[in-house]
Amino acid sequence: MNFLERNIKADVTRFFQPLIDEAYFEDKTIIEYDLGIGNVGNIPEFDEIIKEIVEESFPKLLIRCHKYPGTQGYLPLNELLADIYQKKSGFSIKPEDIILTIGGSDAITELIQIYCSHDEGIVYALPSFPYWGMTAKANAKEYYIVITSQKEFNESFPSKLEETLTINPNIRLLLINFPNNPVGYNGAEQTCKEINEICAKHKVKILFDDIYGGLAEWRIKLFDPKNLFIIDSFSKRFAMPGLRLGFIIAPTNEMKNIRPFIANQYVGPSLISILVGYEIVKRLAEKDKLDFVFKKIKLRKETLNNELKKLKIKTEETFGMYVIIDFTDTDLNARDVYNKLLKEKIRTVPYDLFYPPFYKGTKRNFIRLSVGMEPNVKQGSQKLVKIINELL
Template identity: 20%
Template sequence: MGIYGKTSDNVSMPYQFAARTRKTPRSFIREILKVTERPEIISFAGGLPDPALIAVKEIAEAARLVFESEGAAALQYATTEGYAPLREFVAGRYRRRLGLDASPDEILITSGSQQSLDLIGKVFIDAGEAVAIERPGYLGAIQAFSLYEPTFCPVPLGEDGPDTGALADLLQEKKIRLFYGVPNSQNPSGITWSEKKRREVAALLREAGAVFVEDDAYGELRFSGDPMTPVKKHLPEGTIMTGSFSKIAAPGMRLGWIYAEKEVIDLLTVAKQATDLHTPILTQRILARYLADNDIDAPIRRICETYRRRCDLMGGLIDDLFPEEVTHTRPDGGMFIWATLPAGISSLDLFERGLAENVAVLPGIPFYTDGGGTDTLRLNFSNATDERIEEGIRRLARVLRTYA
């Protein structure tokens, strides 16, 4: 007699799955995006960069040059750590832009920042391990870490960053292995941590001997002013940084990285070898050629200018058209606005009513590891034109009026 498991539809199958697969949540965004693919729907639900801002012509020229001058090498196996010129670019940008003493040996190129989170989970999280995370927290990290069966310990997020009092209490009560956070233009809230909170978090984690995972996917998308000081500057030997080319170059290339001390990178490299041997060398070489031949700061400025205008437009329309009980964040960068609904309005119900008006939002529920978020929404402003933002917010305003 065979061994049979049950699928979610109670259909018998000749497989017995690992218990942890049952505990890993589906990507809420990916499921919702299936519903919002119809062209008539104005979607604020995803987290996509604007494709019109991708340097298609320049990247195509870089690809042509790579095939012309290094085609065979670009189609061969490569080292796990990543293409050396690309690692040097990342390390050099950390040195010039943020004043961090980074070297290429401390950089591991990954298949997008999502793989960075998966590798960190593999190396650091044992089943039952206490992992602190912002509340609300990035659902991609929640999903990646969930596969390794941690105990999530949420830390409330205020207007200027984590509640450091709550974090201090948590560090005293539990043996926290690591704290994951997004200090710059946080996903989902859009909040940027203050310099004070960055120093306080670093001091608390140093005293507790806990690691900080600093997800800096949106650090380059700051609308004005100098870059914020990374937490790693205050906690150099206890911080693992992750970054992504998806927001500033092209998400389809699936290129991200981890920046950490060499001994940490060595362990992560072994974990990556067991996962996929190496990130595709073809896309690494194409991106490295593009970065060598073009000034990346110019397209980043265009991206930031465009997103700032759209963020201001969306926020202003919310202020003008939504009920005054609706509150929202006012990001200084990134791709998202976080809104809180009046008491008694369910974000899931609003999502369903919005679809009937051909507008989609993302309910805040999957960003919470301990329940909550039923009255919150994440709104993406990066992947919609000004006209579609205006029309979409007007549709949502009509939906909100139906609750009156």
């Protein structure tokens, strides 16, 4: 399969919101309850904060857009991000250790391109967010470790990782995501330490997708900062995926590999996105509301979990903003359940979108629920539970 064919097969645009107008979101005859989409929003108090920031800052933003942004970032924003992460992790992080990118996905793609040549690869767990589109763009080989639960991750992921890296010495990167999308596991402390040791032994660098890092006990500080690349963005933490603003926090000695490569790929993220991002972080820090969005998401998740207790089938405890309902031990096909819920104006996400289109292995039979965009989680989950219980 050539580069073009791999990219076509790995097209992940089906995973995201289609290009539609605002009326779609307001028309409840189409979708009444959105318990599927992975965006974060519909938080009125936060929207007011953003409105205030934009109204005060936008005039001065426009007059600064006559400059190219560059990959050096924007020093005031880099300083804020470095300070936030340094306080959380205890690592020594300098502003120059941060590179601003066009979203978190682009950050991952660039790192794969830098550290994996055409015969080298990356390993990550399935089911997952569609990282395969990023590896296809980077034209790297990819390897999977199938994990279906929190228990399985902690009990078997380190041994499976050791086996995979031993058999495939061409693997250069491990990509992990805690709390995981979609399964919702968060590695136990001992598991993380074992992963760290295994990667050091095999000289494999760790890419840590930290986009949900404030929704569970934080694990980054358990890893060696000299072998760790942290990827984050404004999409979830600050409920602003439309900014397309992400960042890489890399070991200082790796910057000589990263910055020149990215500088030759593109000039940098939109300067408006960078300046708006800076104003958002600065104002939220001043108001002591840096974790405001994630606090709201946690409350929605508690509401969802309480309603799901009324299901006739048991759901697993998960971390983060997602829950999966597994139909493996029933006669139901998750795709059929998804279609039934959609007819009843409830959006969820079916299991097959969390596996590459060219994946031939066994796929877990589930739907994923999200509390990211739905303000009426209680009513939506009550309706969902009623429909599924009637199907069982």
